[in-house]
C-alpha cells in the first residue's frame with residue numbers, strides 16, 4: 394500500500410487539491426483502459442468537490458459513477474446521497490444516464506438492495522470469480538466516530554469479507570455499503586476529511602495500535618494508493 398497524507402490550509406484548497414487528484418486519476422484511467430470508474434461518498438464534505446467537478450469539461454461518456462454507500466431511502470429523499478450528487482454535479486453535466494449507477498434503494502428490503510447492487514457491479518466489471526473488481530477511485534469521508542462509507546463501529550457490516558456490498562446500520566437506520574475488502578480492491582482510495590471535530594477520530598485511525606472495529610476507517614488499507622486529504626482543522630496534529 395502506498396499511503397500519502399496531505400494537510401491543506403482550508404476547505405477551499407482541500408477541494409481544489411481533491412479535484413486536481415481526481416482529474417489526474419481520471420486522465421490516467423482513460424488513457425490506460427478507456428474509462429474511469431469512481432465510487433462517491435455522501436455527507437457534507439464532498440458537496441463542494443462535486444460542484445467543482447461539474448464545472449470541468451470532461452469526456453463524460455467515459456466516466457462511470459457509483460456510490461460507496463447509500464441510505465436506504467428513495468432517490469428523491471432529502472437524505473439520499475444520489476440526490477445530493479445529482480443536484481451538485483450530475484444534473485449539471487452531459488453524462489449519459491447509463492453511466493450513472495445508483496444503489497437500487499427502491500428494492501423491497503436493504504438486503505435485496507445490497508444483493509442487486511453487488512450483482513450489477515459484478516456484471517459491469519464482468520467479474521464472476523473470487524477476485525474483487527477494482528474501481529479506479531473510491532472517494533470516502535470519515536465520521537467523527539471514525540466510520541467510513543456506512544461501516545459503523547461495532548456493526549456486523551465490519552465482519553463481511555466475502556461480499557462486495559452489504560447492509561450497514563446507523564442508529565437502527567439501514568444503509569447500503571461497499572464492504573471494506575471491496576473498497577480495498579480499488580486502484581486509489583481517497584479520503585476527504587475536514588473539520589476539527591474529526592481530529593480525535595483521526596488520531597485513533599492513524600495510531601500505531603487501536604481497535605479496528607471501534608475505528609473502522611483503520612480497515613481501509615488498499616493494495617493500491619491510499620490518499621488522506623485533510624484540512625488543517627482536521628489534520629493539525631498529523632502534520633509531519
Ligand SMILES: O=C(O)[C@H](O)[C@@H](O)[C@H](O)[C@H](O)COP(=O)(O)O
Nearest residue numbers: 434435436437438534535536542
Ligand atoms: O452517507 C454518508 O453519510 C457518507 O458516506 C458518510 O460516510 C460520510 O462520508 C461521513 O459521515 C462524513 O460525513 P461529513 O462529510 O458530512 O462529515
